[in-house]
Amino acid sequence: MSSFLYASLALFVVWAIVLFLSKNTRHEQVVMSVIGLVLAPGAMAIAALDYHNVTVATIGIEDFLFSFCVFGIASVIYQFALGKHTKKLRGRRILLSHPATHWLAHIIIALGIWAVIGVALAVVLGLSSVQAAIVGGLLVGTYVIADRKDLMFDALLSGVFVAVLVFASEQLFFVRLFPEAASQYWQAGNLSGLVLAGIPLEELLWAGVVGFAIGPLYEYMRDVRLK
Template identity: 45%
Template sequence: MSLAGLILSPAILLVSLGSVQVAGGSVVGIGIEDFLFSFSFFGIAAVIYQAILGKHMKPWKGKKSIFIHPVAHWFLHLIIVLAVWIILSLSFVILLSLSSPHAFAMGGLLIGTYVIAHRHDLFFNAIISGVMVMILLFVLEQIFFFRLSGGEAAVTETILSSVSTEELVWSWVVGFAIGPLYEYLRHQKLV
């Protein structure tokens, strides 16, 4: 799912730029590091999930007839689903006046719910993927907070409060939606 992270990273970063502040002003600019972080973040979460649970891929309900290369077919479907997610998020921002992170989370929740409604076997995958992404984000933010704060004293006082619950919920929703997407779009299941 690193590919999903790479595709979603511009939208994720633009959504998060509105709420991120640095000591002297707002963050301006998206660098290659941001794309690499998003790419690796989603890929690492998927690998951790499969490694911890010892799962492997198996075709789900036989093969479908595909008229183009299977990778191109999967990539096209992934682009369509992620475009729907982004369009839903923008619609929530424009029509319901939600903040960008809330709109992005609502779009992801709808995509994840659709996938689970269509494939009930992916429910556990979605829940665990959401938890894994949330834990990964929490740990990464704690590591960066520790490295940037300059000492253990600062970390022990704010280890739980340095990550907002809104970010944790947002990361859970992203994991909830993206976790089962690979199996859903490839018509495979984890066994």
């Protein structure tokens, strides 16, 4: 069993608890989790370039599970933790032929823009893959809250919650149980060298940015307000 799988399983337990207890956000959580699952191979392949000591051939179920859980939790953790509900906004955007087609297409476009920005930053500025992903995610999240200022706390607190969850799961169930495997998991030579209890700062920033960008994205694309 891969050592990183324990951290992913810990996140899955949190994911399952949120799904079970928060009936109002189940649809959003499952949809965003599936999107994270679909994006996992590409994200891991990019991370393997200069961030994680993995190859495309060694990507395992733990990587898919991690992405699945992080995306799902990030999308609803703010609503779950604070007991928020959604209310439909009216007269803001023209829908496509079907509402689901509208918001799903726009979520895919937004994530595509994130990827394009990340690649451009890596190529033009020479940033590492994780640094480019962090900056790209910050830009996407900032655009969302600039257009919908009511989603600011959703973005900020989602970022904090996700960063804390990733830190706790990786520190307790990965770094402490398998310190040697953890020390070899990241390509330390390409990172800043700043760590928090064995977790590189970039890992926590990346997790926080995922929460910051993904947290309000579903509400933004579906034109709903949290109350």
